[in-house]
Amino acid sequence: MLKVITTGKGGVGKTTTISTLATMMSRAGKKVIVLDTDPSMNLAMTLGLPYLEVPTITENKKEINEELDEMDEDPVLVGKRIIDDYSRVNEDGIRVIVMGAIPDEGNGCLCSAISIMKMLLSYVDSDACPETYDIAFVDSQAGPEILGRGLAKDFDCNLVMTEPTPKSAEVSRQVVSLAKNLGIEHNILVINKSESEEDLARIAALVGVPLDDSVRIGFDHSVIDADRNNIALLDAFPDSTAVKNISTVKNYLENIEARSHV
Secondary structure (H helix, E strand, C coil), rough: EEEEEEEECCCCCCCHHHHHHHHHHHHHHEEEEEEEEECCCHHHHHHHHHHHHHCCHHHHHHHHHHHHHHCCCHHHHHHHHHHHHHEEEECCCCCCEEECCCCCCCCCCCHHHHHHHHHHHHHCCCCCCCCCCCCEEEECCCHCCCCCHCCCCCCCCCEEEEEHHHHHHHHHHHHHHHHHHHHCCCEEEEEEEEEECCCHHHHHHCCCCCCHHHEEEEHHHHHHHHHHHHHHHHHHHHCHHHHHHHHHHHHHEEEEEHHHHC
């Protein structure tokens, strides 16, 4: 299973990009699972799952932690429990699991929920899981912090999302440095909302990612229109510039997957 984490500054387009990639791959016959660890948790809705119909890990974090104690944190038992009770499958067959936000003021940090998601990811990548997944996407919270909490270890690819600005590029530079220290071999830079082809070389240099591992997604009003009408970008504007550019990212991931099987 190819494991991909998407990182970057808030608002750079992680959710739209992941949902489009996941849908493209599912419709191409891949078995896809998506884990949303962003407290903003918009990914399920973007994938067509109504907000109120998707349970979150943090809603029942106390109950789950008590069960973890009883299970001695067995990844198989934890994984099965989460898949059975906390995942939903959309019309394209994509399984979605949402970590969720901290539900109440003063209710603690997200660390234990992230640990649960980490165990779940290990489970779905093991022989113990009855379903075989081809690719797992993790939509991370904004900023580089997620890489310091252990969730990003053992990922095959870090999809580094950035806008074509120095501030956004600086966050991505930190993310790439942390990812390399964690041993993530592939770091693909995705420069989103770009209005100039010159952004590709300029931002790649600022972030420190080779040009050959960088992709530019042109600014496209179709993304805004699709979001405004709550329609998936791929369905609303299948021939849009954004979809074509995201297809290039898909090709990168498929090449990584193919090389991993050699």
